[in-house]
Amino acid sequence: MSLRAKLFTGTATAVSLLLLAGTASAAEPGAPGVGDPYYPNSGNGGYDVSHYDIRLSYQPTTDVLSGTTTILAKTTQDLSRFNLDFLLDVSSIRINNKVVSYSRDGGELVVDPKGTLRKGTDLTIVVAYSDKPSTKLVNGVSAWKKTPDGALAIDEPDIAPWWYPSNNHPTDKATFDVSVAVPNGVEVLSNGSFLGNTRQINGWTRWNWRSTKPQNTYSTFITIGQFEVRQSTSPSGQPVVNAYADNLGEYGDAAKASVERTPEVIEFESTQFGPYPFEAQGGIVSPGITFALENQTRPNYSNLFFRRGSNTYVVAHELAHQWFGDSVSVHRWRDIWLNEGFASYAEWLWSEHVGEGTAQENSDFTYDSYPADDPFWQVLPGDPGVDKQFDGAVYDRGALTLHALRKAVGDDAFFSILKKWTAKKAYSDGSIEEFIALAQQVSGKDLKQLFQTWLFTKGKPATAPGAVAGVAAKQAPVEPKSYQKIKDTHALLGAGH
Known part of the structure; x- marks a missing residue:
């Protein structure tokens, strides 16, 4: 919102043949953008992503985010190299289990497989990284929002480059698994269905979320902090997860009186726009942002929307985006x-x-x-x-x-x-x-x-x-x-x- 930034699992021999087949001159680099006039470097050419598996750890006291993102993709042309949209410091990249070289060009991570990736090749791309997202600035600002008890990865049109590498444009959607470990007592919210949390032996808890419907990169989020998390089931039988920051103060009741009506609003809008397109519902209210965003299945709302009492209009607005913006981007x-x-x-x-x-x-x-x-x-x-x-x-x-x-x-x-x-x-x-x-x-x-x-x-x-x-x-x-x-x-x- 505020920024303008922008399987294959065969034998090692088979992998080498796929990577090195053909001559270098027959392949071309993937484009650094998809050709969007507003954001020329948004997204990338040469491949299509089907799934992201994001597995991270985050320490709120130091703002250090570390872990891996595994990307399942398929090449759409003969590729000599390709880009990922990403800002954080990378320690390694593997393609189909082979360590490859990479370089940086502004907000572009340029991946060089040292050979040709033939059109139609299935790719498993694993990027390992660790960094402080709030220190990465574009036009002097970071889209990563550090809060006293956590952080919010929420923004439009760009947020993904601050926390996971991606093909960052709404035209390349994918399914997502998001798993984030944080110190005990801290909650992590994200899109889709909640798969539970696991208490670990080192004083950390891992939170797991899954989106089974195609999802664009900017509407994929994590909200980290101390929240009251409410779980229920909608009249339609879908899981509902709502969360309210512990520090909402006098706005808390008005926020709950609004966001708790999410299934009702979805029920009405389904009569106007057609069947609700996703597998889960919910909403999150936090003082960590000053806007609202239509994050798929679970919009995030600033507490300021409820400063004058309940407000179901912002709920109706963001839930309508589930059809217009999320499902149809x-x-x-x-x-x-x-x-x-x-x-x-x-x-x-x-x-x-x-x-x-x-x-x-x-x-x-x-x-x-x-x-x-x-x-x-x-x-x-x-x-x-x-x-x-x-x-x-x-x-x-x-x-x-x-x-x-x-x-x-x-x-x-x-x-x-x-x-x-x-x-x-x-x-x-x-x-x-x-x-x-x-x-x-x-x-x-x-x-x-x-x-x-x-x-x-x-x-x-x-x-x-x-x-x-x-x-x-x-x-x-x-x-x-x-x-x-x-x-x-x-x-x-x-x-x-």
Whole structure:
């Protein structure tokens, strides 16, 4: 959010033949990025990851993180070398059990197998490392958040390079096993299902988590510290793990009154967006961050969202990201409207569901709240640029865009579009252009001008979503009961990016 950083197990002879087959001139280095215009060095070319096994130890008093990450991948071209996105100090790298050489190029870890890795080769890459993540700076800042009793590896678009080597772009998803040992009395939270903790003989406890659905790198997290951990089962039968930092103070009850409703919110959003795409549920509240992030299966929330009492709107926002952002991720970071506009619209849907203002009322009041000369209307949600990627316009004008679509095609077609999108693109990625094409296909309408107006044209559109062109409103819209809570929520969400 705040930073812009960016099996094979055969015989030794067979491994050597795979590594050295062909001539060096026939192979090429993997690209240092996937070609994302916003972040040219984000991700890497030449291979596709299927699984990460992250096994670490962390000492909160010294901020030393050490251990190994094992990456299962397959080459997608003949490779002479390839990159991993990683910042910490490395002690060794092995490919299919063979020690290989490596070098650094900024935030890129360049791996040289000293031979050709043929296209289609299964790779087991083991990286051993030890370092203090908070000392690794990009543009003068570390995304690793050290706290008095632990640390939080939470950020967007980049957090992975501070704690595990990866192909760090949403277009290369994988399953994850995350295992972290910490001193007794310290908790470790992560994504997916909790596999239990093991008390070790040396005064440490190892915490184990597993994500069985494809997961992108920035939504993979660890939160370390002292927490009250609550485990339950949702009405749908899924495991629910919520955690609340011991030092939430007066915000603790309001946080619990909000996050404990996670299964209820998921149940509602499933009626709007389609079946919940993951295997577990939950949420974490901590003062270690000032924003919220849609970490897959288990969003992390700042305690500040609950400073004025319970707030289910931020919960509705981050849980909507489970469909829009986590299951269906951005193809390129300029497609961020597909994440934030949709999660913001989910707040309006939740408002209507709980009787605190309809989506139409929230749309009308939001549209009316920004004068035509407000800089808000100069940001293009469809391509906001790196500096404005998480601007308020991406959230609010993004939600207005969806309401304009809803009014243009009708409720049946609108919700059919959302459900078809989340089903067609599940566990993958998508672009704005692909969404527009689907919307036109499902509705049978030409919607190019609608999206051009709301996503790609500067200035305030002449009429609010659902208004009749040329007919002036008789009076100013009435503020919905939910509006101020949603506005406060967006102010923190934007500030955290």
